Amino acid sequence: MSGAVAAPRKPVRRLPPADRRKQIVEAAVAYFAEFGFEGATRGLAERLGVTQPLIYRYFPSKDELIRAVYEEVYLSRWRGEWIELLGRREMPLRERLIAFYEDFARVVFEPQWMRIYMFSGLRGLDINRWWISFVEDHVLRRVCEEVRMMAGLPDPAQAPITAAEIDGYWLFHGGIFYYGVRENVYGIVPQTPLPRFIEMAIDSFLQGFPATVKEAVARQA
Template sequence: MPQPPRRLDPQARREQIIAAAVGYFAEVGFGGTTRDLARRIGITQALLYRYFASKAELVEAVFERVFLDRLSPRWADEIRDRSQPLEARLRRFYRQYATAIFTYEWMRIFMWAGLAGEALNRRYLSRVGDSLLVLLREEIVAAGPYRTPDMEEMWALHGSIVYIGIRRFIYQLPTPTDDGPVVDRSVERFLTGLRR
């Protein structure tokens, strides 16, 4: 039997539930039940529903924590910083992005959400495309001597880097211990292919 829940202040309890939900959904996917989640936390399902009115509301909190909170507001300014060479900016961005998303929870929840048909992935990818890839593309055009990549090419670069994390956390295959050089080579190959 689970122990009676310790008394926590509301913010601490909410954080406890979100943190546990992140780990739980990463492990079992979105088919997991709030009843099982509550049991794992050691609280009642009724207490969980005091903080989140529905499973959908809890999933939204997980989405914000795992995906949106990892998108740094600094990235846009760093990408636009034309005092730095374009290749250095792309390398820095993708090294930081890889560090932010290469976690068990991010990769697994992203895959589970896609398999479950959740709109979370589409919302996240839309945000990445509209706020980051479009900006990267604009900087490539401004930097010259590159041809203008289409968005499919931008997604191909992005996907090649994300795939390192997929191999590591989904397929559990060996990957480099230092992602930086792999990221750098991906960016270099991409820009070489765009040279006029």
């Protein structure tokens, strides 16, 4: 904070294209998370300290910019290690699940992520359906498999995970997710801190779910 006032000129101009593009996408994530995808490109440009037509040098249309935002949020924030973590059988399932959800929440419960998710869901394009089936395949199904193994139930390789099992686990996954919605979209301050909530959710799950599956499998056989 120097005392003297500097010239009010634009301090940074003429960035290398790759840098500028990245800068625009990151600002767009924050901007659209705040105002929704109907937020004006002029507002975004102003926030970047840049004129609005510049955006159109990097993206042929607003829709294309939005696609880049989707990519940044949905793809580049996904951590491949999560899958590996869920399958690490030398660790008790309970610990794996708790570790996974604490890390998962660190990314997904960010207001930016949550709001982009909800805005994009309401636009009704396929992104959210894609994400949900992605999560279903890579998280929910995986968890159901691990429960099978842990509880000495039929190997998923032989008796595939049923839709009922996945929907059953959706109750818990959705319940945890909704904690993030309450906190980071609606601005509620839950009394129970997140780690405790996660722990409680996992314990509720592990307490009842394996027996339910066992019963369902037995009935089916």
